[in-house]
Amino acid sequence: MQPEHQIGPHTLRIDGDTVSLCLSGELQAEHIARVISLIDEIGEGQGLFYVLADVERLNGMPAEARRIAGAWKGIGRAGGTAIIGATMLQRTLVTLVSRASTMLSNTRKNGEVSFFKTEEEARAWLATRRVAASSRSLRR
Numbered sequence: 353m354q355p356e357h358q359i360g361p362h363t364l365r366i367d368g369d370t371v372s373l374c375l376s377g378e379l380q381a382e383h384i385a386r387v388i389s390l391i392d393e394i395g396e397g398q399g400l401f402y403v404l405a406d407v408e409r410l411n412g413m414p415a416e417a418r419r420i421a422g423a424w425k426g427i428g429r430a431g432g433t434a435i436i437g438a439t440m441l442q443r444t445l446v447t448l449v450s451r452a453s454t455m456l457s458n459t460r461k462n463g464e465v466s467f468f469k470t471e472e473e474a475r476a477w478l479a480t481r482r483v484a485a486s487s488r489s490l491r492r
Contacts, residue, residue, distance in 0.1 A: 369398070381417045406436045413445065431481050433464070443467055446465060
């Protein structure tokens with residue numbers, strides 16, 4: 353069973369080490385704060401986690417929400433983030449927030465952010481990220 357959380361108009365689902373987000377409408381500051389809180393709770397004591405985010409119906413993310421996302425220190429545990437359905441503007445904003453978060457977190461960034469048209473492509477890419485992370489941990 354996959355725990356599912358409704359956060360405003362958005363849905364967060366946990367499946368093993370994967371956090372799936374379906375974002376709809378505007379991603380308000382309180383929404384992103386709750387998403388981060390849930391991921392942090394889930395990930396306590398765990399290694400890496402992976403994010404699959406469908407942003408096709410996302411209409412915006414106010415500055416305060418971007419600031420909260422950018423300041424999140426837990427992003428250093430992300431093994432990879434696959435984003436589905438992003439517009440060019442969304443790609444730009446996600447890239448900026450991701451870079452800001454990496455700079456502010458003072459942690460080595462494990463994962464990267466990539467954009468996809470379909471969920472199948474995104475899941476396949478996340479699988480390659482898991483293999484790469486597993487390979488890195490075996491070499492240590």
